[in-house]
Amino acid sequence: MCMVGDVPEFNIENIEMDLKEYVCLDCENKFKGLGNSVICPACKSSNVEIVSAEK
Numbered sequence: 001m002c003m004v005g006d007v008p009e010f011n012i013e014n015i016e017m018d019l020k021e022y023v024c025l026d027c028e029n030k031f032k033g034l035g036n037s038v039i040c041p042a043c044k045s046s047n048v049e050i051v052s053a054e055k
Ligand SMILES: [Zn+2]
Pocket: 024, 025, 026, 027, 028, 029, 040, 041, 042, 043, 044, 045
């Protein structure tokens, strides 16, 4: 008997891409950021602020 019941479970977590819009307070560059330590891609400053998504 060879039961193939040992299928590995693929625990696909639904990791939502939590992209938020940020604005750099140093150069006023707006960019999409992800995570806790977001830095401005333009000037590498961590002096950024989340821009509330508004439509
Ligand atoms: Zn910047």
